[in-house]
């Protein structure tokens with residue numbers, strides 16, 4: 037109960053934070069991390085600090101000269117080219133790039149920009165991108181050279197490239213991607229195409245000490261051997277160009293010449309019979325120290341796996357089935373990973389429901405070596421295992437699940453193990469079966485690690501997992517790389533750069549994602565509810581319950597359920613608040629699932645929802661945000677959510693993104709958020725939507741959903757509303773309810789093993805993940821703090 041009290045004291049800032057499973061939270065809270073050396077953190081921090089400095093300098097340069105009183109940038113003095121109308125982008129001195137999404141060469145420009153810059157916002161007509169040291173690092177790592185970045189950007193740009201931008205690109209990219217860490221025949225090499233880079237690195241004493249001297253050599257790079265089935269992006273560009281309007285072909289070719297040449301060169305380099313590289317061998321025991329020293333010298337070591345030449349790890353017979361067809365964007369993302377014949381470590385960002393699993397499975401089946409797949413929950417472990425079997429011909433004895441409940445036999449030589457982060461990172465006493473499995477996991481050399489949902493796992497836990505496992509290649513997968521804290525930078529160096537990020541709207545237009553109509557329904561508070569809401573003596577918890585249980589909101593949900601049931605839709609009602617969840621479910625006579633629901637009951641309800649035409653509504657607490665797969669659902673009604681969490685909003689939308697049969701071509705999925713007006717819910721809602729707005733979704737506001745004079749529902753009568761108010765102000769057993777909910781979010785095995793000390797010291801906020809500092813808000817113009825003057829008053 038002590039934890040409940042802590043929750044009530046949470047500050048507003050804490051409330052904005054998003055959620056992360058408590059099991060992960062525990063590792064963030066732990067003070068000792070034997071695997072991670074403090075030096076390693078310091079090194080990465082010092083690099084982050086330098087990067088931050090560069091960014092600050094860039095911003096400062098712009099602020100000094102361009103920023104006006106209103107806090108907006110005035111770029112009217114940009115030096116425009118004569119033919120600017122036919123070029124698609126503006127490049128601003130603060131590193132922001134704006135792309136006309138209606139340009140005939142949009143696709144090519146998009147491919148280029150997403151490779152060199154971070155997408156900030158991608159609505160229908162104008163996209164915004166941002167050049168950052170990380171994005172440039174990613175560009176270099178997929179073989180786009182400094183001069184090509186500048187040249188292509190200049191060709192695409194309507195204005196002359198600002199000098200500070202050219203300087204920024206040069207400064208950020210000269211040293212990145214120039215040195216690689218390669219594992220050849222079980223030996224680690226630092227490799228480079230540039231002898232002077234290796235000479236410079238060897239000036240560092242730590243690196244010199246780590247070097248095995250006799251191995252200095254000029255080698256024939258293994259990258260010279262077979263190309264993978266994923267060709268370089270140059271080829272993709274050609275394909276896309278041919279699909280464009282013929283009249284624009286000449287111009288497009290001219291414009292993209294340099295970019296094509298860059299990618300062609302990269303491809304040629306890999307198909308040519310030899311590529312001269314210089315390398316030196318380093319001691320295995322010194323790998324971490326060398327990585328650190330290189331980071332410190334601004335030469336982060338790219339990690340690539342020469343899997344085709346690796347004879348130390350036995351191949352697994354694992355091919356995609358002939359019936360498996362990967363989609364264009366999946367192929368494109370994989371081409372960034374395998375573009376030079378080796379496997380690059382990095383992160384692929386694909387929207388919810390776009391098929392990250394198949395992308396990961398295809399990567400593993402291309403490498404065909406032992407593969408460790410790390411998921412966030414036992415349910416995901418089941419889903420990944422099923423998809424490995426569905427898409428590939430992997431023999432069943434070669435794939436094993438390792439969770440608290442399922443421990444399959446692990447193949448002695450090689451194979452795929454699907455497990456959770458917590459199972460691997462757990463530091464306490466294990467059962468003998470678990471200890472045995474961990475011995476194999478930690479003793480084996482892995483071809484690749486697949487890291488699912490990388491945005492939710494704390495960097496500290498990553499270090500622990502990655503530091504305890506020997507692997508050649510790491511592929512991170514995520515839908516929402518939303519993490520404005522420093523940890524996102526750490527991910528770049530712990531896993532690798534972002535290799536690809538798909539555009540949600542492009543995938544929607546191509547029919548790979550459902551076309552969702554997002555609606556915010558404004559529900560005024562009833563008089564009595566609002567006057568209680570305004571009273572100071574009511575706790576924050578009570579006030580939150582008042583706006584969630586607002587009778588007008590209840591009626592709106594009731595109306596929407598009736599409307600969509602009549603259409604034959606499948607509806608999920610989400611409420612983070614378990615008291616409210618039960619209220620809605622019981623009064624509307626629908627099934628509900630929360631942390632306390634038994635596994636049998638859960639399965640029964642979900643099965644009924646999936647297959648029975650009579651069961652079209654299921655009410656879910658936050659347990660349904662990610663781990664419950666309901667591809668049939670096409671309507672979401674949110675009545676209560678986790679404060680300002682953009683990730684939760686995106687994850688919930690993701691529940692209905694699976695493509696739907698749609699004869700008319702209009703919206704085929706509906707995402708409703710019910711907001712009690714003039715309460716703090718309005719403020720949170722605005723923050724929550726920002727990530728989706730940046731992906732191009734528009735939220736319509738509806739103020740008159742139904743005719744109040746004729747609608748009759750559970751809480752339309754005055755007497756029923758009074759009764760509800762009484763229940764809300766005197767809720768029975770509410771604390772116990774919420775406690776059960778939070779505890780059930782924890783992986784069972786880990787919960788039983790978390791030390792009682794840790795359990796006691798965690799706040800309820802931490803248990804539900806709210807205490808994690810994962811959701812710091814945008815500080816760069818997209819949060820409510822920087823809202824336009826016109827709208828500020830509305831939210832005051």
Ligand SMILES: Nc1ncnc2c1ncn2[C@@H]1O[C@H](COP(=O)(O)OP(=O)(O)OP(=O)(O)O)[C@@H](O)[C@H]1O
Pocket residue numbers: 361362363366386387388389390391392393394515667690691694
């Ligand atoms: N190339 C493909 N061909 C056919 N079906 C596909 C393909 N790629 C993905 N799918 C299907 O799309 C659905 C969503 O895939 P998956 O579960 O991997 O998505 P996801 O990106 O991991 O989503 P979430 O983030 O919601 O977990 C699955 O049913 C999967 O079978």
